[in-house]
Amino acid sequence: MCTAVTYRTHDHYFGRNLDLPSSYQETVTITPRNFPLPFRRAGLRRKHYAIIGVALVDRGYPLYYDATNEKGLSIAGLNFPGNADFKPEAPDMDNIAPYELIPWLLGQCTSLDQVKVLLRRLNLIRLPFSERLPLTPLHWMISDRDGSMTLESVQEGLRVYDNPVGVLTNNPPFDFQMHHLTNFLNLTRESPTNRFSPELHLEPYSLGMGALGLPGDLSSASRFVRAAFTKLNSVSGASESESISQCFHILGSVAQYRGCARAGDDGFEHTLYTSCCNTDRGLYYYTTYENSQITCVDLHRERLDSDQLVVYPMLKGQRIYLQNGCVPQR
Numbered sequence: 001m002c003t004a005v006t007y008r009t010h011d012h013y014f015g016r017n018l019d020l021p022s023s024y025q026e027t028v029t030i031t032p033r034n035f036p037l038p039f040r041r042a043g044l045r046r047k048h049y050a051i052i053g054v055a056l057v058d059r060g061y062p063l064y065y066d067a068t069n070e071k072g073l074s075i076a077g078l079n080f081p082g083n084a085d086f087k088p089e090a091p092d093m094d095n096i097a098p099y100e101l102i103p104w105l106l107g108q109c110t111s112l113d114q115v116k117v118l119l120r121r122l123n124l125i126r127l128p129f130s131e132r133l134p135l136t137p138l139h140w141m142i143s144d145r146d147g148s149m150t151l152e153s154v155q156e157g158l159r160v161y162d163n164p165v166g167v168l169t170n171n172p173p174f175d176f177q178m179h180h181l182t183n184f185l186n187l188t189r190e191s192p193t194n195r196f197s198p199e200l201h202l203e204p205y206s207l208g209m210g211a212l213g214l215p216g217d218l219s220s221a222s223r224f225v226r227a228a229f230t231k232l233n234s235v236s237g238a239s240e241s242e243s244i245s246q247c248f249h250i251l252g253s254v255a256q257y258r259g260c261a262r263a264g265d266d267g268f269e270h271t272l273y274t275s276c277c278n279t280d281r282g283l284y285y286y287t288t289y290e291n292s293q294i295t296c297v298d299l300h301r302e303r304l305d306s307d308q309l310v311v312y313p314m315l316k317g318q319r320i321y322l323q324n325g326c327v328p329q330r
């Protein structure tokens with residue numbers, strides 16, 4: 001499963017964990033403004049906003065998992081098995097395949113208001129990218145500087161929710177996740193006082209007891225609550241370094257460690273990468289499961305008027321700073 005979050009200090013940040021048993025060869029991919037973007041049922045778009053994010057490039061097409069455009073609009077796709085339902089083509093609608101949604105919206109929109117206009121005509125269709133990469137059940141968090149929304153194509157149709165938390169995980173559907181927060185309305189960052197019974201003398205024995213009851217497991221419902229609590233109580237300085245550090249810590253609170261959640265015969269769910277994009281400046285930061293050093297790719301260092309994709313492999317090996325010249329064995 002996955003988690004996406006936004007974080008705001010001086011600048012705006014959009015990040016996600018990608019949790020899977022194994023990777024697909026994803027890369028940090030920049031789609032410049034003149035890269036021709038073919039849409040299977042919605043024509044060819046020759047000019048669009050530039051996009052940076054993580055994608056699998058297949059047959060020359062950027063299959064984005066999460067991305068931000070040069071105007072700071074961001075989208076992440078997360079697994080939504082059993083609930084995502086894509087539709088047959090419909091006349092007078094923008095018929096968009098799920099894998100096309102990110103380039104479709106980020107190519108044309110600068111804000112959530114513009115996205116909302118396009119969503120009125122959007123029909124997410126049951127059209128796979130290829131035989132090797134079939135349809136996968138996704139839902140999306142879409143964010144700009146001022147807010148977030150959740151997009152779910154379910155049996156009843158397209159559901160668009162305001163997302164005042166700025167967090168998305170996986171199942172169940174988003175209206176459940178929001179309502180579920182009610183169960184935790186009593187949690188607090190402050191030290192609690194005894195409300196259990198005036199007949200007993202009960203005192204906290206540790207800091208952090210105001211959040212006793214915050215779910216610690218890796219289920220998507222629990223990760224939603226935990227990421228929300230961590231994010232909404234986050235305090236950090238506004239510098240770039242302090243901001244991204246805090247954003248990585250929020251995502252770290254819901255990261256998955258290999259071995260704790262079995263994923264079928266394929267192995268164990270683990271956080272393949274964590275990203276945090278400064279959406280105001282087009283800086284895409286990431287770490288991987290075995291590389292805790294933060295790596296950054298800058299959208300604005302590329303030739304954004306080009307027509308060629310730019311692809312950076314994710315740096316995956318652990319990088320250890322040898323402070324006194326030590327030589328780790330093996």
Ligand SMILES: C[C@H](CCC(=O)NCCS(=O)(=O)O)[C@H]1CC[C@H]2[C@@H]3CC[C@@H]4C[C@H](O)CC[C@]4(C)[C@H]3C[C@H](O)[C@]12C
Pocket residue numbers: 001002018019020024056063064065077078079080081098099128129133134135136137170263269
């Ligand atoms: C699996 C991932 C979600 C992570 C997650 O939640 N994992 C829980 C697994 S489990 O449910 O717990 O077992 C999602 C997130 C984004 C997705 C890609 C989006 C582009 C493209 C769309 C095409 O249509 C199919 C291939 C394609 C490359 C997609 C593959 C896969 O679907 C990706 C990686």
